[in-house]
Amino acid sequence: MLILGRKYKFTPLELKRLNKKFDNINIVRCRNRDENEVLKELEEYTKPNDFDLLVLNTKAKVGDDIIKYLTSLQFKIKNSSFKIMTIEQFVEEFLFKCYIPENLNDLNYLTNIRPYNKFEYAIKKTIDYISIVFLWIAHQYFKPKVQKAMQEQSPGNLYFTQPRVGKDAQIFQCYKFRTMHENSEHNPYTQENDTRIFTYGDFMRKTRIDEIPQYKNILKGEMHLIGPRAEWNILVEDYEKKLPYYHERHVVAPGITGWAQVNYPYGRNIEDTKQKLMYDLYYIKHWSLLLEMKVIWKTVMVVVGKKGL
Known part of the structure; x- marks a missing residue:
């Protein structure tokens, strides 16, 4: 699994659980870094073509070259189960909790929060x-x-x-x-x-x-x-x-x-x-x-x- 960014910081307990599900967990930091440097690190991690999940976990602005590279991964990765998901999706699917953003202008986390029928x-x-x-x-x-x-x-x-x-x-x-x-x-x-x-x-x-x-x-x-x-x-x-x-x-x-x-x-x-x-x-x-x-x-x-x- 490859994680792009550090918007959500995983707790030690969560990392312990994720290490049981994924053989390798690599985090590529985006904030305050040169775009070419980030792109080069992404290429190094994705070169083996053997990972099956990319998690978008960044609130920093992502450059055009990185966006192009990410959108092309679906065709480059040979693993048929490979997929890209946001940190919000990842937290719910793999950690069984709802992501709460630091920016309170985003209210998507309140979707389907309702009383029992x-x-x-x-x-x-x-x-x-x-x-x-x-x-x-x-x-x-x-x-x-x-x-x-x-x-x-x-x-x-x-x-x-x-x-x-x-x-x-x-x-x-x-x-x-x-x-x-x-x-x-x-x-x-x-x-x-x-x-x-x-x-x-x-x-x-x-x-x-x-x-x-x-x-x-x-x-x-x-x-x-x-x-x-x-x-x-x-x-x-x-x-x-x-x-x-x-x-x-x-x-x-x-x-x-x-x-x-x-x-x-x-x-x-x-x-x-x-x-x-x-x-x-x-x-x-x-x-x-x-x-x-x-x-x-x-x-x-x-x-x-x-x-x-």
Whole structure:
């Protein structure tokens, strides 16, 4: 695979995934370079005629000679599966997320971001009702274990509630098993080896056990089993100032687990939030029963000790 430009910078996790799909990944930088120099590098990479994908990933102006060369590649490359695609197409097809441009004048990324139709919503609700039964059983099983661990490690309330943002930006109270010591220092982001989290609380976070009480939110119609993560309303206010398109994820109800949660590590800054939003928008745009099953499977892998990422 050959990538022309560096408009979108791949994360280390994405490069790791792409290296499993492509034998070679070469990036040709365009910005602040002489056209002949760029053209010469392109020719060197394409000379073997054995690569099958060219990704256009540049926001720098491309010269006429480079354009002519690129348009002629379809005839020069002997590989019958060779194709050229934009970074927007590539990100959706191979990384399963929606590309969000830095230039907010381009609104193409909002295409097909819409609420579920009646048929899709009926399927979602069926999955929700089935999940409530299993989550209620899990809640009855884990509740005494959580209570015992809290008595030993962090006495206090069993549950933690917090205002979260749901569908159409409506605020609701989200239920969780408490994982932090009560009256801990206020910090919206958790850190590596966060001292506010007690030992069993850390275990619950890693296995998602702390999310089990949210079956109550599903029962009340505030959440689905699967959807974008329900975020704290204070954080959302900050996100929407820095990411003006962030509210698009609120066209659907949030979920206990979701496509972003099983594909990207826990967010610790605004860039992580943007990355997870790309996965959320992909989930909304490409919703299907198969995608729903994939999220459930990857979530199960997390619960049984696998990373799921």
